[in-house]
Amino acid sequence: MPVVLLALMLVAVPGAVSAQTVAAWFSKASNSAAYATISAETKAMAQQFQALGLSDSILTARLEEAYRKHVTPEILLASLKTDTQRAVQLSSMLRESGLFPSDKKTATSTIEQMLIFMRAGLTEAEMRGALRAGLAKSGKSAKSVSRALAALAAIAAADAQSVMTEQDRLNLASELISSSLSENQFGSMVAAKKASQSFENRASEASAKSSENAKSGTTGSGQAEEGHSESGHGNASGAAEGAQGPQGTSNGQGGQSAGSHNKK
Secondary structure (H helix, E strand, O other): OHHHHHHHHHHHOOOOOOOOOHHHHHOOHHHHHHHHHHHHHHHHHHHHHHHOOOOOHHHHHHHHHHHHHOOOHHHHHHHHHHHHHHHHHHHHHHHHOOOOOOOHHHHHHHHHHHHHHHHOOOOHHHHHHHHHHHHHHHOOOHHHHHHHHHHHHHHHHOOHHHOOOHHHHHHHHHHHHHOOOOHHHHHHHHHHHHHHHHHHHHHHHHHHHHHHHHHHHHHHHHHHHHHHHHHHHHHHHHHHHHHHHHHHHHHHHHHHHHHHHHHO
8 A cells, every 4th residue: 555655754754745835836937837727726734734833835835746647626625634634633733632743743643644544544633542541541641642653654564444443443543552552553454454354354254154154044944944834835735636536537438328228
């Protein structure tokens, strides 16, 4: 997953985001020509980021990526709006917990990492749960955020969301953060947990399939027996009718003969 690899790079190198601003990006003729129709709205979103105490370089990074991949303006604008809405929510989450970094560069890097995790499939609830666990472990400090992000990165990198429920991931993140493990040990723990969960899921599916097959076999057998019984009944009835038919005919003929004899 490229998005997860980028997430890990950002975790390893805090603040590794473009220093270019949205206004400067659109000042280039080629960029402006490609996305002139969304320039005004994107610049307005950049102001929202600045009001949050964040650099709008988060947006320029998305603009650069979209330009390289020839993403249409409409699709890009929708993506930028989603990022902006999430950035507002995540910033509020960090401020409420007293964990919003005072350094603008660090705050920007933190929000960008969390945005990447959400694009990878993790949820806002997982972000909130990880921060809560970090706060319980290390108090209102940079270490709280660091452990929370490391746990989320390990879960996203392992693609744990493909085999684990949101609640399972929340529990796992909390377990990692509150443990005595160092952050670079989180990955191996998540990989082991994912493998275990995957095995349990396969075993459960196999058991369900086996049960269905057994049920299907029983039903088929019952239908066959019923069909055999009905067939037997039909044969018996036919035999009885066949026996009665000739007998009735014989009796009738006998009666007719007797009647003729009496008349004489």
